[in-house]
Amino acid sequence: MQTTQPAPQPRRAALASFVGTTIEWYDFYSYATAAALVFGPLFFPGESRLLSLLASFGSFAIGFLARPIGGVLFGRIGDRLGRKRALMGTLSLMAIATVLIGCLPTYAQAGWIAPVALVALRVLQGIAVGGEWGGAVLLAGEHAPASRRTFFASFAQLGSAGGLILSMLAFSAVGRLDHDALMQWGWRLPFLASAVLLAVGFVVRRSVNESPEFEAMRAAGDVAGRPLAEALRAWPLIVLAIGANVYGIAGVYFSNIFMISYATQYLALDRAMILDCMFWVAVLQFFVQLGAAHLADRFGTWRVLAIVAACAIVVPFAMLPLVRMGQPHTVFLGIAIATLCESGYYAVIAGFVTGMFAARIRYTAISLSYQVCGAFAGGLTPLLATLLADRFFPQWWPMAVFYAGSAMLSLVCVVWVGRVGRGREAGLPATAASV
Structure with a gap:
């Protein structure tokens, strides 16, 4: 019996991936911004500003540690049952967890129950994001023509910028409240708004067909029975993929999350001014991502990545002195x-x-590599950068070296993969063994 394959929908799939990941990252960045601004005194009060801030960022990091669990769980669903089904699950889980965070009592109202509940919901957020990224990238990329796959897959990445823009808008608005209003109820509003975004995301995602590549694989009976076991047989490539992702994750959380607390709590810069700057930076990020993806399709992904990572090694030695000048521009x-x-x-x-x-293990393999990297490079970056800031302040160079090191590591991994066949369909054990 022949099975009719769904028609590719590259534009609709790209839009669905963008909208879905925007919602997921809005929720994620909302937590991150609240962790930098208000969660310390609200949920982890104490006499030491450093310990309170570290506890707040620690709860942020716990979400990253849960992300590999989400990658494996939803990766199995996506590789066995379909990309779309997995993505509907991640969207629901993230929105429910985020709305509940907005309803939590604080430490002053509920004692130790408040931080425990906050951490538990943060874990659910981490599991949701752990499964979201890989599925969104594949839904967009596997609907796209082979020659434009990087460009269309980048729409899932655009969700990070879109979510950051929405989050910065939300916190810029509530950040203009007086301090008491912000701490009493204002911080809850960005989290409660996630309920509206969930409804939008569901409508958009339900309108997209399953990935044609997955449907063809299912029709041919080539669906992986144990995708995690098969992916782990390609462990050399997973290690390289983890390393290649380090700068893309660590750099973003250094400049988008750590810099908020560094600027407001160590440099004593105005909170509203910092959030306004972060909003316009997020807008810049959105357009730069589109341009970079177009260049990658034209000149090759590994070449673009290698050039950008090499430039990034010197970036912090300009960024940190400029931020320390303290003027908006x-x-x-x-x-x-x-x-x-x-x-x-x-x-x-x-x-x-x-x-x-390879397609049969792709959801699990890319989710595992990205989320394991995220657990360390993303979750620990604000913590380690805060420790460096506190230990060496007013010196800035240790943080610059930390940032440059992440770019150097990714550069080495990208060049390595580029030299051994540019990574094309290399998920099979024989190919992995040759790396």
Whole structure:
């Protein structure tokens, strides 16, 4: 019996991936911004500003540690049952967890129950994001023509910029409240707004067909029975994919999350001014990602990634001195310089890593590599950068070296993969063994 394959819908799939990941990242960045601004005193009060801030960022990091679980769980669903089904699950889980965060009592109202509940919901957020990224990248990329796969896959990456823009708008609005109103009820509003975004995301995602590549694989009986086990047989490529992702993740969380707390709590800069700068940086990020993905399709993903990572090594030595000048235009310029590299790299890395693995294990393999990297490079970056800032302040060079090191590591991994066949369909054990 013949099965009618769904028609490719590259534009609709790209839109669905963008809308879905925008909602997911809005929720994720909302937590991150609240962790930098208000969660310390609300949920982890104490006499030490450093310990309170570290506890707040620690709860942020816990979500990253849960992301590999989501990658494996939803990767299995996506590789066995379909990309679309997995993505509907991640969207629901993230929105429910985020809305509940907005309803939580604080430590002053409920004692130790408040931080425990916050951490538990943060874990659910992490599981949801862990499954979201890989599916969104594949839904867009597998609907696209082979020659435009990196460009269309980048729409899933655009969700990071879109979510950051929405989150910055939300927190810029509530950040203009007086301090008491912000701490009492204003911080809840960005989280409660996620309920509206969930409804929009559901409508858009339900309108897209399943990935034609997955349907063809299912019709041929080539669906992986144990995708995690098969993916782990390609462990050398997974290690390289983890390393290649480091700068794309660590750089973003350094400049978008850590810099908020560094500027407001160590440099004593105005909170509203910093959030305004971050909003315009997010707008810049959005357009840079589109341009970088187009260049990657034209000149090759690994070449673009290698050039951007090499430039990123020197970026922090300009960014940090500019931010320390404390003027709105210097703060924006410093973070914008970093964003040019970070967003260009982040846009292209999805298509690069996707091409490293065979379709039958692709959801699991790219989710595992990205989320394991995220657990360390994303979750620990604000923590480690805060420790460096506190230990060496007013010196800035240790943080610059930390940032440059992440770019150097990714550069080495990208060049390595580029030299061994540019990663095309290399998810099979024999190919992995040759790396």
